[in-house]
Amino acid sequence: MPELPEVETIRRGIEPLILRREIVRVVVRTDRLRWPVPSGLERRLEGQEIASVERRGKYLLLRLSVGTLLVHFGMSGYLRIFREPPVAGRHDHFDICFSGGTCLRFNDSRRFGALLWIDGDPSAHPLLADLGPEPLSDSFSGSYLFQRSRNRRGAVKHFIMDHRIVAGIGNMYASEALFDAGIHPAVPAGQLSFCRYATLAESIRKVMEEALSSGEKTLGNFNNESARPGYFNMHFKVYGRAGEPCEVCGRPIENLRIGQRSSFFCPACQNRADIAPAFREINNGR
DNA sequence: CTTTACGCCTGACGGC
DNA sequence: TGCCGTCAGGCGTAAA
Numbered sequence: 001m002p003e004l005p006e007v008e009t010i011r012r013g014i015e016p017l018i019l020r021r022e023i024v025r026v027v028v029r030t031d032r033l034r035w036p037v038p039s040g041l042e043r044r045l046e047g048q049e050i051a052s053v054e055r056r057g058k059y060l061l062l063r064l065s066v067g068t069l070l071v072h073f074g075m076s077g078y079l080r081i082f083r084e085p086p087v088a089g090r091h092d093h094f095d096i097c098f099s100g101g102t103c104l105r106f107n108d109s110r111r112f113g114a115l116l117w118i119d120g121d122p123s124a125h126p127l128l129a130d131l132g133p134e135p136l137s138d139s140f141s142g143s144y145l146f147q148r149s150r151n152r153r154g155a156v157k158h159f160i161m162d163h164r165i166v167a168g169i170g171n172m173y174a175s176e177a178l179f180d181a182g183i184h185p186a187v188p189a190g191q192l193s194f195c196r197y198a199t200l201a202e203s204i205r206k207v208m209e210e211a212l213s214s215g216e217k218t219l220g221n222f223n224n225e226s227a228r229p230g231y232f233n234m235h236f237k238v239y240g241r242a243g244e245p246c247e248v249c250g251r252p253i254e255n256l257r258i259g260q261r262s263s264f265f266c267p268a269c270q271n272r273a274d275i276a277p278a279f280r281e282i283n284n285g286r
Numbered sequence: 287c288t289t290t291a292c293g294c295c296t297g298a299c300g301g302c
Numbered sequence: 303t304g305c306c307g308t309c310a311g312g313c314g315t316a317a318a
Contacts, residue, residue, distance in 0.1 A: 001310095001311065001312075003312095034294080034312085034313080034314090035314095058312080072312085072313095073312095074295095074311085074312060074313085075295085075296095075310080075311050075312065076295090076296080076297085076311090091296090108295095109295080109296055109297065110294085110295045110296050110297085110310095110311080111294080111295055111296080112294070112295070112311075112312060112313080113312095127313095127314090151287095151288090152288080152289095153288080153289080154288080154289065154290090158289090161312095163312095163313080170311085170312070171310095171311070171312085259289090259290080259291095260290085260291075260292085260311090261310090261311075262309095262310075262311090
């Protein structure tokens with residue numbers, strides 16, 4: 001599931017292949033994605049040049065001479081790169097081909113992804129306007145999280161997955177960051193201390209940067225036609241590891257349902273001392 | 287305002 | 303072997 005690091009890896013991978021290239025051919029095979037693909041998009045894109053390749057949260061933004069193309073990968077979306085695309089297969093929903101021969105093909109079995117056209121300033125688009133800061137930007141910090149979390153009773157894991165709070169963190173990296181910070185995912189967001197949020201913000205940065213460097217290693221594979229840019233083998237310490245021993249303490253990783261999502265954590269390394277009344281609002285040593 | 291449940295969709299998986 | 307039910311997940315929406 002592409003989260004921020006995966007989308008950023010895709011961005012870095014395709015940027016040198018398509019920047020300042022002209023779109024020469026667009027094929028849309030279904031308009032039934034997360035939202036309908038705008039009709040007549042093909043004609044609007046053909047002949048336009050890619051002015052920049054950007055990302056906001058999990059959204060990939062291809063800025064054109066006029067307007068912006070927004071791509072979202074949902075759960076199962078991925079791009080492949082061809083010079084001569086073969087006959088389209090199952091779930092190959094659209095192709096965008098460029099001068100010089102590069103062709104991007106989008107495949108998404110679950111169709112939670114999106115292809116949208118934005119006229120004018122992308123940051124004013126409803127999907128982007130309310131996004132919180134990028135976790136790797138200067139405006140993201142422990143004090144920011146602390147301030148936004150006051151009076152929130154929902155689980156901290158849900159809190160950091162709220163894209164209005166911070167953009168681009170999904171279920172996998174939320175679990176990993178909380179493990180790194182030693183914070184139990186179910187702790188009410190409003191009950192964590194300033195110090196714990198300082199730790200959490202650093203853990204979020206660390207996990208994102210580690211994932212980005214994993215992705216960086218796969219960039220060389222982008223001309224391999226079987227490759228899926230952005231789908232790299234990230235090493236997870238808790239995500240998807242229910243029942244396996246924690247690599248720090250050996251206790252079995254547990255899976256707890258929080259807000260309709262599975263949440264993986266180590267019951268020992270991520271203890272709930274945070275929410276015991278005696279420990280509220282103080283740094284308990286971690 | 288915050289919090290919660292739901293629906294979209296398909297592939298993988300387990301049970302029979 | 304094959305069928306069927308269940309689950310996973312991002313994210314907007316609606317309802318509480």
